[in-house]
Amino acid sequence: MASNGDESSPTASNSSISPPDERSESGDVATTRTDGSGASDGVVPSTVEDASGYGLSLTLVGGVLLALAYYGYIAVTGPQTLGQAIPGPFYLLVFALLFVLELFQSRERGAIAVVRATVLALFYGGLTAFAIEGSVYLWRNPSAALNGYVGVTVLAVSLVVAALAYFLYLAALESNAAGK
Secondary structure (H helix, E strand, O other), rough: OOOOOOOOOOHHHOOOOOOOOEEEOOOOOOOOEEOOOOOOOOOOOOOOHHOOHHHHHHHHHHHHHHHHHHHHHHHHHHHOOOOOOHHHHHHHHHHHHHHHHHHOOOOOOOOOHHHHHHHHHHHHHHHHHHHHHHHHHHHHHOHHHHHHHHHHHHHHHHHHHHHHHHHHHHHHHHHHHHHH
């Protein structure tokens, strides 16, 4: 162990060691004890684990869907109509599957879970519908994405927009939790 001269006494070198019943965090986070006592302001800092799993997956899938939905919007406002790629009842099936998956995935029960599942199903279902139309459009007209590497730019912007949307969602949840 390297010493800078200030840690000459054993008590000075052990002063940074916490008792076994304390958990010390680095930075400006208050120290809390495992028994729940200790100074804590109630705000838990975000970690890498907070941005993994279900939320990160939805963000990445949402970014790709958003990029394909862009081309779906171009297709629907131009050469084709919505429902040309696959029949309309399949889009309804996508909405239903997304609703059921989110409803059973939800940590909460009651009206909040139903509203959240409905909003997610409508948002991701709409993105999926336009993404399917966009995929078929790109299959038939690959030059729409390949000329000047426009597809790469659309994908990059879509991923940034999806990440910002997820970040804002987490910030809203955090501010709501802090307000309770």
